[in-house]
Amino acid sequence: LAIPQPEVQVSVGIGRNEAGGFALAADIQAVFQDVDQATADDLIAQAHQVCPYSNATRGNIEVNLTAKLA
Template identity: 55%
Template sequence: MSIQPVDVKYTAVATAENGRDGRVASDDGQLDVVVNPPKELGGSGEGTNPEQLFAAGYSACFQSALGVVARKEKADIAGATVTAKVGIGATPQGGFGLQVALEAHIPNLDEATAKDLLEKAHQVCPYSNATRGNIEVTVAVV
């Protein structure tokens, strides 16, 4: 089953040069970064890497989805943060795969309420919908 957008409101465009050891830039000039594999994957560790960019996008998007859910539930998420930890490694099939751990700190809510909101946000977030069934994603309150 795939989830298809019904009414696309925005399309981000970015172009990579030299893959994981080069540069990525958006068409509007807002993003222009040097990318390099981390030292753990044989790179220099200079610049950023695709996993950091994915973690940044996922954490920001999930935080917004949490806000949507919290408004509907009339829950106070002031001061909340979402951290995305994106891991990369070899798969048994010989390629590479990702895994994600989403960790949310929601200081104004009890753990049960926070977990409920996170599960609902996980159903709303476009990144969660895109990765569901493809990679391991865990969601936790910290």
């Protein structure tokens, strides 16, 4: 099974939270080739579960995942 090597971009921002303080949020986008959208969505969700960054920040900041096709 060939494992696709997506291009991954991460943007981290800061903004106000509901308590009036500040909070971080991350947008993680992966661009896949040679897979369909359902597979790309599944791959990014699986990667998010084992990613060291995701594990370190899980429950602490909002993370938005986006899988796109090249």
